Amino acid sequence: MKIIVLGAGYVGLVSAACFAEFGVHVVCVDQSEEKIAALLRGEIPIFEPGLDDLVKRNVQNGNLSFSTSMVPAIKEADAVFIAVGTPTRRGGGHADLSYVYAAAKEIAQNLSRYTVVVTKSTVPVGTGREIMRLMREANPKAEFDVCSNPEFLREGSAIGDFMRPDRVVIGCESERAAAVMRALYRPLYLIETPMVVANLETAELTKYAANAFLATKITFINEIADLCEKVGADVQTVSKGMGLDGRIGRKFLHAGPGYGGSCFPKDTLALASTAQDKGAPMRLVETVIDVNDRRKKSMAARVIEACGGSVAGKTIAVLGVTFKPNTDDMRDSVSLDVIPALQKAGATIRAYDPEGAKEAAKLLNDVVWGKGAYDAMRGADAAVILTEWNEFRALDLEEVKALLKTPVLVDLRNIYKPEEMRAAGFTYSSIGRR
Numbered sequence: 001m002k003i004i005v006l007g008a009g010y011v012g013l014v015s016a017a018c019f020a021e022f023g024v025h026v027v028c029v030d031q032s033e034e035k036i037a038a039l040l041r042g043e044i045p046i047f048e049p050g051l052d053d054l055v056k057r058n059v060q061n062g063n064l065s066f067s068t069s070m071v072p073a074i075k076e077a078d079a080v081f082i083a084v085g086t087p088t089r090r091g092g093g094h095a096d097l098s099y100v101y102a103a104a105k106e107i108a109q110n111l112s113r114y115t116v117v118v119t120k121s122t123v124p125v126g127t128g129r130e131i132m133r134l135m136r137e138a139n140p141k142a143e144f145d146v147c148s149n150p151e152f153l154r155e156g157s158a159i160g161d162f163m164r165p166d167r168v169v170i171g172c173e174s175e176r177a178a179a180v181m182r183a184l185y186r187p188l189y190l191i192e193t194p195m196v197v198a199n200l201e202t203a204e205l206t207k208y209a210a211n212a213f214l215a216t217k218i219t220f221i222n223e224i225a226d227l228c229e230k231v232g233a234d235v236q237t238v239s240k241g242m243g244l245d246g247r248i249g250r251k252f253l254h255a256g257p258g259y260g261g262s263c264f265p266k267d268t269l270a271l272a273s274t275a276q277d278k279g280a281p282m283r284l285v286e287t288v289i290d291v292n293d294r295r296k297k298s299m300a301a302r303v304i305e306a307c308g309g310s311v312a313g314k315t316i317a318v319l320g321v322t323f324k325p326n327t328d329d330m331r332d333s334v335s336l337d338v339i340p341a342l343q344k345a346g347a348t349i350r351a352y353d354p355e356g357a358k359e360a361a362k363l364l365n366d367v368v369w370g371k372g373a374y375d376a377m378r379g380a381d382a383a384v385i386l387t388e389w390n391e392f393r394a395l396d397l398e399e400v401k402a403l404l405k406t407p408v409l410v411d412l413r414n415i416y417k418p419e420e421m422r423a424a425g426f427t428y429s430s431i432g433r434r
């Protein structure tokens with residue numbers, strides 16, 4: 001089978017490489033000449049574990065190629081996947097669909113055989129039907145069906161999430177299109193991955209519902225953590241006690257500084273906006289958005305409190321700036337709230353992140369970037385863990401104490417245990433524990 005994937009970002013590049021690994025012939029198209037030139041040189045523009053090997057292997061075996069144009073590949077494509085960006089529109093919560101619609105029109109103008117047009121990007125409910133309308137308008141003679149095939153990829157584990165998904169969700173309006181999608185996902189079919197097939201709106205809403213629910217689950221445990229601090233409970237044990245209930249599940253119950261990333265913030269906003277527009281407001285999701293935003297903004301105050309009420313003239317070492325480990329992605333990272341707030345309160349910031357420093361340096365000013373965790377902590381008055389990179393999980397506490405002017409550690413990811421840290425002589429604060 002032959003497909004085109006439009007968009008060489010996190011979703012597009014991972015999807016293109018994984019379909020190629022399935023044996024599908026894939027052309028990954030992006031309008032950025034620079035990005036395509038880098039990919040043609042074998043350079044991967046994003047940090048995603050395993051992606052460079054997967055891309056290289058499939059370029060070498062001829063299953064994967066890159067281009068800045070869908071022509072001529074579209075003449076032979078069985079399906080075209082739209083995996084372009086759907087950022088949050090300036091000033092509101094709605095998703096900006098201009099790239100999606102532009103891609104749809106260009107596809108319509110270049111179709112010459114029956115082709116399935118698939119939205120892989122997360123798109124608001126109703127987008128698939130709007131794409132059908134736009135394509136018919138652009139080329140009334142075009143023969144196509146539109147499908148929704150939302151991705152459930154987590155950055156840092158995207159390839160595993162694609163190759164071994166809990167389920168594949170397919171929205172389509174014809175058996176002919178469904179047959180093409182089943183053929184594309186045949187390798188997963190063979191390992192009995194559940195396929196959820198429904199109409200377009202159902203598939204589109206399933207994606208938003210899943211992400212908004214995960215964001216809600218995280219926000220719930222974050223608020224429980226605040227209560228734990230007041231009553232002397234331990235949120236990690238509460239989380240364990242909850243999660244062992246099969247109806248709740250143990251995942252996504254890790255209390256932290258608030259969720260970030262390229263999806264939860266964007267998707268909760270888009271869902272809330274759609275719900276408002278359709279007259280079925282989701283007040284729970286609206287509250288989750290508000291609680292999470294406030295939480296991220298409140299984290300700097302925890303650091304200031306741990307430093308005795310002021311960081312003026314002090315140096316704070318920040319370990320981890322990406323929105324989660326195993327990615328270089330800074331989108332909506334809590335560090336973008338915490339670091340400027342501490343600087344505003346008079347602190348000098350030293351920081352280190354295994355992968356994110358390059359991206360972060362474009363977004364944060366006046367940060368001294370350390371070559372490693374210990375280098376960042378050298379001479380600082382306190383250290384803050386913002387992202388739970390593995391290399392922060394077994395720091396030599398004696399060395400940390402020797403490097404810091406005062407042994408103050410604020411652990412916003414609960415990597416360490418309060419009793420151990422206090423025994424080691426630290427003034428230690430964390431989330432949801434005393």
Ligand code: UDX
Nearest residue numbers: 151152153154155252253254256259260261263323324
């Ligand atoms: C998410 C969804 O998991 C994925 O299915 C969807 O396709 C895209 O959005 P991603 O944003 O890459 O994936 O990362 P994820 O691992 O979900 O974490 C999102 C945010 O939630 C991060 O800031 C993370 O630190 C936070 N988080 C996650 C918690 O605070 N606690 C948790 O228990 C889990």
